[in-house]
Amino acid sequence: MRTAEQHVHDLVGIGFGPSNLALAIALRERRARTGERIDAVFLERQPSFGWHRGMLLEGTTMQVSFLKDLVTMRNPASEFSFLCYLKERGRMVDFINHKTMFPSRMEFHDYLEWAAAPFADQVEYGSEVVAVTPVTVDGAVEYLDVVARGSGGGLSTRRARNLVVAVGLDPVLPDGVACDERVWHSEELLDRLPSVTDPRRFVVIGAGQSAAEVTDHLHGRFPDAEVCAVFAKYGYTPADDSSFANRIFDPSAVDQYFDAPEAVKESLRSYHASTNYSVVDLDLIDELYRRHYQEKVQGRQRLRILNASRVVEVARGPGNVRATVQFLPTGERAVLEADVLVYATGYRPGDPLSLLGAAGEYCKRLPTGALRIERDYRIATSASLRCGIYVQGATEHTHGLTSTLLSNTAVRAGEIAESVAGRLAGGGREPDPIDGLV
Ligand SMILES: Cc1cc2nc3c(=O)[nH]c(=O)nc-3n(C[C@H](O)[C@H](O)[C@H](O)COP(=O)(O)OP(=O)(O)OC[C@H]3O[C@@H](n4cnc5c(N)ncnc54)[C@H](O)[C@@H]3O)c2cc1C
Ligand SMILES: NC(=O)c1ccc[n+]([C@@H]2O[C@H](COP(=O)([O-])OP(=O)(O)OC[C@H]3O[C@@H](n4cnc5c(N)ncnc54)[C@H](OP(=O)(O)O)[C@@H]3O)[C@@H](O)[C@H]2O)c1
Helix, strand or coil, rough: CCCCCCCCCEEEEECCHHHHHHHHHHHHHCCCCHCCCCCCCEECCCCCCCCHHHHCCCCCEECCHHHHCCCCCCCCCCCCCCCHHHHHHHCCCCCCCHHCCCEEHHHHHHHHHHHHHHHHHHHEEEEEEEEEEEECCCCEEEEEEEEEEEEECCCCEECCEEECCCCEEEEEEEECCCCCCCCEEEHHHHHHHHHHHCCCCEEECCCEEEEEHHHHHHHCCCCCCEEEEEECCCCCCCCCHHHHHHHHCCCHHHHHHHCCCCHHHHHHHHCCCCCCCCCCCCHHHHHHHHHHHHHHCCCCCEEEEEEEEEEEEEEEEEEEEEEEEEEEECCCCEEEEEEEECCCEEEEEECHHHHHHHHHHHHCCCCCCCCCCCCEEECEEEECECEEEEEEECHHHHHHHHCCCCCCCCHHHHHHHHHHHHHHHCCCCCCCCCCCCC
């Protein structure tokens, strides 16, 4: 009898966030169109579907148009669109009257959960992938064994012809900083906040969208607490969401970026970093300034902006944490005693190689050392690895700024579905055009 462990899946997806959810939908829609079934299963470490739950703050809105949902850019007739979700929830006309392209993050989370629900039989929640092991047949790697730890601690293995790694973002903390009950990363804000009682002061570090949202939330939620925003910039700077710049997220921009020389890639990334990194929606900047000014008028400054500043030392005090903040223009230092320090210091894409283990030895690198990833999001591998390893997310160096965002998810998922189908039809592996390159 075949056990679940011996069964070979056409595709195993690691992670079931929006990227692999969009892929699951693309595969289902492809099957309806072509009749071809691709046997796909997804492993997700969270106990149920969740999209950055720790930052699902009241009042925050999406940073992409609802038309850039899981499907519409690929298939406007899909039954998994945000519009179909609205229709099913009975809110279509109310949403239209709302006159916005940018739903609240809470509503979009509900949309994502709604879209994920029909795939429950293809997703193993509470299953964290801890290793990937190559399975060699006659000298070539034919399959990859994906080892996952279940919620009870036990290990199970799924065998795959193709792997799609979509593990999202890892939080970034300054060197030497570790999270504890008084030092948090913004990603865990809502999980940690219930542990705080009668806070007197929060310190929020960073000047990106997360930092501004955390500052805004804490200031509103704790009317007796002081909130100190500490960042190196002189002021929060606005996210560039203007129409021409937004074209950097178009599907055609991915093609152009992919084919561009390295120097052009680098300059495009740097020209347009302000569409995404270390920037804040202008409305929120205006709101924070309005409050800051109003407090000046009232003579009670509770929202403090410590600009051009850095936290240079953190120490534990009795029942608090002490942050030494340096004002960069003068070097002057001051100590802030706080209940909690929130590091809103951003993220970096999870490194596929940290999961791939020995399979990583078959992956090719660019001269920079970064993974060589083909246009179809498949890692270039040596000929002796016959399985496909695809990456969603950690492809900014090859596919551009849209890689970690939602803008191109629908189109990318369709491209990966077609590529996997093509490889399966071709007997598992096509000739590798760049074989021989390191
Ligand atoms: C607070 C916040 C708000 C954002 N808002 C927007 C926005 O409005 N618009 C936009 O375009 N982008 C936004 N982003 C960017 C974000 O990267 C994308 O929205 C989106 O989450 C990308 O989807 P994903 O599936 O690639 O990654 P994720 O959503 O991070 O999903 C990855 C999944 O993989 C799982 N996982 C990780 N490791 C393992 C493992 N070893 N085994 C099993 N499962 C694993 C995780 O639990 C997670 O569920 C936001 C990011 C943050 C932090
Ligand atoms: N509502 C929403 O949709 C929403 C909400 C939150 C986040 N997001 C998205 O999530 C992504 C990440 O945003 P983010 O704000 O978390 O990260 P981010 O844009 O990368 O900003 C990180 C901030 O932390 C600072 N920082 C980094 N390392 C530091 C260090 N060692 N010491 C001090 N400061 C440091 C950076 O300052 P420097 O630039 O000076 O290094 C920057 O101000 C973006 O795509 C954003 O749009 C969306």
